[in-house]
Amino acid sequence: MSTWPVYTGTAEPHDGVSRLPGPPPWRAFDGGPVLTLSQQEVDSASPDATHRGSTYRATPESIDLVNAALVLRRPLLITGLPGSGKSSLPYAVARELKLGPVLRWNITSRSTLQDGLYQYDPLARLYAASKGAEAKRATETGEVHHPGDAIGDHLRLGPLGTALLPYDRPRVLLIDEIDKSDLDLPNDLLNVLEEGQYEIPELVRATSHTPEAKLMIAGGEDRVTVHRGRVRCRAFPFIVLTSNGEREFPPAFLRRCVPLQLRRPERDHLEAIVRAHLGELDEETTRVITTFLERSSTGELATDQLLNAIYLSRVPGLEAESRDALAAVLMTHLGPASEFNDF
Template structure:
């Protein structure tokens, strides 16, 4: 079997010009180490889902966007809730709307948003809409990138139910329309699954089917500096915003990493909070926040951007400034 060669290098500048219409149009720069890049390419090579774990704010969700953007592939996202069933990711069928259109077709027929044409009650396909997983299966010209976000939020049966779809023969049946939706075996979806382990470990059969990678939070100053450089390089292209002065960035990194080392915090801030905080330090007021004041122990300016729980925000250890 001649499989297409797709290689993720974490180099968004390699994005092909003839990218798919459903490929992401904008990308916040993403930094991935060699281990994570290798895990992605192993998942592509073996055609297996890649299960990503790591603490909140370490960039798990954005990885799938980065892959789809760089490779120019269609991107579909499936956000999992506590009530989510596998059926929702495949398709939804609106029988009530079809009944309504039967009764009112001579008055004001409803419009199918996919075609822009009036729906035809005699055609059941006009009343089914593919979910994110169904769209990924229907991408036959190129593999789609499918993000299944926070799988551990679903009930305990969900991962194993999903297995029956993510294995050969990679197809499902829509009984209301008589359609069989089958993925192209040479262009199977690139599936990224994220987990925060909110409900404990995932089932063993599901884990056996997936590749696994733990994303470590960038807890070294030089790692956060790379993220800052990449973030502001993109900002300069789009918004003409310059990178904050080096001394402010360095002190903000030191302060941020010290905060993250505080074992009394209930929720540690992530990279998104850090970048928002650095932006506020640099240009929320007419002049950047004074570096010397930032060096003061236990003084955290703009705490609203760092702490997201009341227990942390009211922590007497940190003074408002």
């Protein structure tokens, strides 16, 4: 049976990820013990995530490059204008391949590698330990265990840390707007993404008396057991990094990613997107699309601006004059020159 493409872009869920060929020898990982998402976890996506996944319309280029990233076990770096659908693609892949909820890490200028891997609250642990000591002194035996004084109660895995757990199928991780990060973050990510593993120093230091710790994962209250403070993946996650193209990345980072540039959609692609979100086109919808294309030829516009304008155009009782005025505001050009382009 053919293994290409595993991701088809049809928005129809299937088990095709089981046909994924083995990894290249230099991208094989053997973490364990193996974790499996339950069917309930696979189906637990929010209504918003389900809608995003089911309505995304992939181009032939994006389908090919998603499959390249899956086969090579490499991150997919998507560059495109705001509103071009960069962050929706991982939801489409997760839904079609039934890979469970998308783990999401929203990047800011203050984000660090540790934020993505895990969060640790030493002050809360110190407080819990002091309360435990007080309770111990108050007993005759001195053997009271105070709930909450275990180190695992004060650690929680982040989205990247959760994605790298030894799942039998790849988890989907969205690292959104990586170009907003501090200059060092892309370089800091290199070793973790290359090795598919990481350590939690607070647990490594405690291995002599606590060789195992149960930690909460990102996006839920479930706990997983981490052995000796080390995590190594088994199925390398499908990692999507998005960028608005506002900065350049180090060559060492770029060569470890599969690059995808999302371009301005043509009319037939726009119409397919509108149908997926809002149903069949009518005369008014076609007119708004034409206006959108005309305006986008003189400045940058995002697809979600078009969807908002079309949705409003279908509200009963809204007069044509008001509808056109609102559409003009909603489809204002993006960028610092917009005030000169639109008014």
